[in-house]
Amino acid sequence: MGQGKSQFSEAELEDYQDLTYFTKKEILYAHNHFQKLAPEKVGHNPNAKLPMDKLLTLPELRANPFADRICQVFSSSKDGDCTFEDFLDMMSVFSEAAPKTVKTAYAFRIYDFDGDEYLDRSDLTQVVCRLIGGRHVTEPSQLVADLRMSSSDVDILVSKILEEADLDDDGRLAYAEFDHVMSKAPDFANSFLIRL
Template identity: 25%
Template sequence: MGSRSSSLNNVPNGQELQQQTGFSAAHLLRLYERFQFLDKDNRGHLRPEDFEAVLELSENPIGDRIVEAFFKPGQETVDFPSFVRVLAHFRPTEKNRNRDKGQPDPANSRTQKLKFAFRLYDRDRDGKISRAELLQVLREMLGMQVTEEQLQSIAERAIQEADLDKDGAISFDEFRKSLEKVNIDHKMSIRFLE
């Protein structure tokens, strides 16, 4: 434990991040090494183009959206603590973790994972996934594999099934309800800690 703890002292905000995210000291050290690898110019922050070195993102049809999730609106760089807080969404949910009342859900809770996924669709940040936003994601994910008519049909059906208040869009609550039976832990996991 001594060598890990002392090494964690080299990680910016290491102890605090460990408490906030649930990552172990070893995981944080590995994430810091990856961050430094992506930070080729040793600036202490990453720009969107730095993520191009992550093969899994460059091959993912919505990789650009995932990279954007690391950056708050108007923000052009991300520091290590922010980087880790975003990656915490992709940790498995801890079934037996006790949480203090009044504390926010951890980033790896089912609700926080769903909010993160919802933001990938809700491009205009109005709290709803419109038909146009859903179509845009479907085009990015399915590309030339299906016709435009098929994409339109898929989007229409998804909206009809999820849109409980019939306003023509999907709210977060409707999104969450439509994914009740989906194993979010399985869908939202990254093997970046192995």
């Protein structure tokens, strides 16, 4: 841990602490975790950027069907590659200390595959397929073939989700509708954690 401490000045640690839900000790631990992913690349370079494939080796991400989306959403370059600050933001949002409102906002962004600020039928199909199949795909139809559910069953499930959550009946979920549904799901915050 002493090695990580030399990476940051006291002022930098205080800034990170102000911008995250972490203590200084947790920030140093997160940096140590980040550095272990690619010690040859990170070394003493505070601007090092790790490729998504390195980040996906983390056990916390490896088992998550949305791991690639998580990396893309937190990546400042939106390509899934992360700087330490991106990584720290990611770990902070998924920490137990982050409020449910923050987790809900990031979950919405992660589930919004096309980035249009709505969860439409295509986005929800991706969510359902990933939750059921547990692997990353770029096309929902690619995964439906691997599921134990037929594509019509997936379509029925997505229709039921929209029927329950789409309050304005426009065929998609705006953030307010998603937030409303999540506010009724008390276990959501606990299931949306990545532990360091």
